[in-house]
Amino acid sequence: MALLFPEVTMLIERCRLPAHCNGSKGKVAESVFYLLQLVISGLAVGSLYALVALGFVLIYKATDILNFAQGEAMMVGAFVCYVLIGSGIPFLWAVVIAAGLAMVFGLITERLVLRPMIGEPQFAVVMVTIGLSIFLRSISGIIFGHDNKVFPSPFSHVAINFKGLVLSHTHLWAMVVSGLMVLLFFVFFKYSRIGLSMRGVANDQDTAMLMGISVKRVFALTWGLSFAIACIAGVFLANVMVLNIGISLVAIKAFPAVILGGLESIPGAIIGGLVIGLLETIVGGYLDQILPGVKDLTAFVVLFLVLMVRPYGLFGEEEIERV
């Protein structure tokens, strides 16, 4: 069997620490150091996933829909911000204006694409969002082109060096902003009136309407907010990686984070994102030489396992189906 798959043989033989850890004296310290570096990078990547996952959870919490077009919203937001910066607007203002435009775009999308689908089965709505994602991705490709653009980053390129552990400024800011956003939305959903009405609409649309909550307004607001968050997440991603259409594919990587944390839980989004980021980076750090590209696979294997064992995630509520 191993002869048929040389990759398996290589895995068994070469599963050891990476090459730069030489010398038996400092080996333990080196390996711990390497692990710590992986943990820091993992948390940084994880906070980006958490930011993306937040957008998903926001829409799911209010409308019971998983928005497959979230990645494309991120990409469009990043492109718009890029164009705004390119025309001379300072960075912070560009982000604010782009987020505002993204909110308007979210409102328009909700009105045109999702309002007609109110009341349709969940499968149909998910497929509409998939269609929307394909459409947005190709339209962006037509308008903005396929070449990689370098996003003018306002963060300094000097990495923070803490006793040898490296972290870039961008990642640090991403973690701070993710944390802030999560806190903000947690408080919003728990204590504010609008947040409460959103949760009510997600729970039962008809009852919410009976109680006087305008379901249409809640949907519109949700989509607008979610696209605005997606824009901010997209800007961070464009800072971290190169700006091109590939940004939208990061959202697909964030699905495992969302499901792991639980589709309706905001703390779950951040914890899921961090866990997936950590797992991905650690697995990538140790196994990437043997099985190249296994990083991308890890998230989906985790997703599959989570779905088998506990589909509602760590913090999600179990859906009781009444027959």
Place this chain on the structure above:
Amino acid sequence: MRSKTFRESYREDVRIFQTAWVKIWLAVFVIALVTLPMWGDPYLVYMTNISGIAIVAALGLNILTGLTGQISLGHAAFVAIGAYTSAILSTRLGLPFWLTIPAAGLLAAFFGILLGFPCLRLKGLYLAMATMSFGVVVEYLVTHLESVTMGVRGISVPAPSMFGYTLSDPAKLFYLIIFIVALLTIAAKNLTRTRVGRAFVAIRDRDVAAEVIGVNLTKYKVTAFAISSFYGGVAGALYSYSTGYLHPENFTLLLSVEYIAMIIVGGLGSILGSVFGAIFLTVVPDIIKGIADFLGRWLPFLLAQYDEEWNIAAFGLLIMLFLIVEPTGLNGIWIRIKTSFKNWPFTY
């Protein structure tokens, strides 16, 4: 001309060809199809081949998603498994196509059963996620198991041959493809009126109630996965023979979404709908090219801008439009036209 429908026995109700006219038109269609290479130009034959492969895959997906209600975003994985199986069997072991195509289907069905068991408890969104992750895992394996699948270098597949007679050009491959498509379509159509098909529909409508009345959910859900992936595997095998070169980047999530689009546009749960949807989405790129050419005469800049991307944009737009405006798909439109003729001069 008959008006309304009066069926007097159960056998009549279940009959596939309801009237004599259906049989006559079907015979005309079959004669036209069989003689297509003689009166059609090579491009039409090629497009028919591609549509045939899409029909087989769409049928499989419709059995799983439309009939049984199990959303699957991983159908491209089974097509990939089938394609690579037939490619490897024919290049490494030199097996003829009448062995490799069923083998491809059976291996894909095996993987379908493997996927079906863990997915028994999942529904809706979670099932879509699970099948999507399966698709990603298969895509990764196909790209990286270089010893078996030759990864990104791709496998070059020779033309299918049987007892020395090689089907080297599209016209000859055409007959193989339409034979298989006809066989599988009849099988699928018949499936809907057997006990298994009725069990599938029961699972789609209310699976808990189905279990209560005695439909064994495990057995029938796994069967649905198996049948659906068999179709996908056969489609993959035909695809490998038709294009002659396999590359992992053809079997991504986009392909799965394409198949879902075909069954949505065609009509969920209907066999004729899968055929319509598959043919429609296969010819849409040509239609768009034609429109771009036509408009390009007046607006030349439009023609200069046109490229492949427009097809994908149109594709996404079509999915959205059909779901918003016409959820029952092309088949729904067809049935409405038919019933309006059937009920004339009454309106309903």
